[in-house]
Amino acid sequence: MPTDNLNPKSLIQAIIDKGGLKQEVYNRTLETFNSFKSSGKKLVHDSKKKIAKSPYPIPFDFSERGKFEFQLKFGSDILIFFMHSNVFEIPRDHAVMKTGYIHEDKTRSYCGIIHVFNFLADSFKYNRINDIGYCIGRIFINREGHYFIEGKREIGLLYNNFPTSQLDQKSIKKILHSAILYTLNFDLLTPPFDNVKEVTVVDMQTTLDTFAISTGKRIGYRFQEDGL
Secondary structure (H helix, E strand, O other): OOHHHOOHHHHHHHHHHHHHHHHHHHHHHHHHHHHHHHHHHHHHHHHHHHHHOOOOOOOEEEEEOOOOEEEEEEOOEEEEEEEOOOOEEOOOOOHHHHOHHHHHOHHHHEEEEEEEEEEEHHHHHOOOOOOOOEEEEEEEEOOOOEEEEEEOHHHHHHOOOOOOOEOOHHHHHHHHHHHHHHHHHOOOOOOOHHHHOOOOHHHHHOOHHHOOOOOOOOOOOOHHHHOO
8 A cells, every 4th residue: 555645544544454463373382382381381390300311410400591482401402482572474485375264364474483493502601602503493383373384394294284284282383393302312423524624723722621523413414404
């Protein structure tokens, strides 16, 4: 609509409509994120005694940092769940935009996003600021609680029916389990020799805690070619 034809009442209504829509999406996403947080905390609590029976000291811990982030630490890995505070519209060329669910109501294409990142626990323990983490999935949630996930392997393949999938405690628990299992199977690979054969004096003078050579599960490899 041309701006010169937009009367004040229409302008105010447009602000109310769009602002209200985004607030609904934000509230739903935050509610969902808090459910993930509660489920993650419960999973750790319920698993502590069983893991403690291992002959090795294997960590399985929950922690949160602020309103929009929590972490699950297990073994040598950390999963960071991070909720973006803004609301996004799904791109027009995305597959879900072609569904009847969106065609019936375009406001359903506005989503909040929860990112899931995988880092090595030692990267934080030893403050290795050059280390690499990976986004293994991102969860899109609209105001109706419908969701889909873009992600690696089973994470993205199992949760991609946006018109019918709704987040509840059962699906949240299943997603958490899938993310942990994927991370456990996403192993640290030795980087190619040519990537590490040259080291500067500065690198060698630093302590191992802050070693300047980046460590990551796929350093020196093309991430998309690992079948992930």
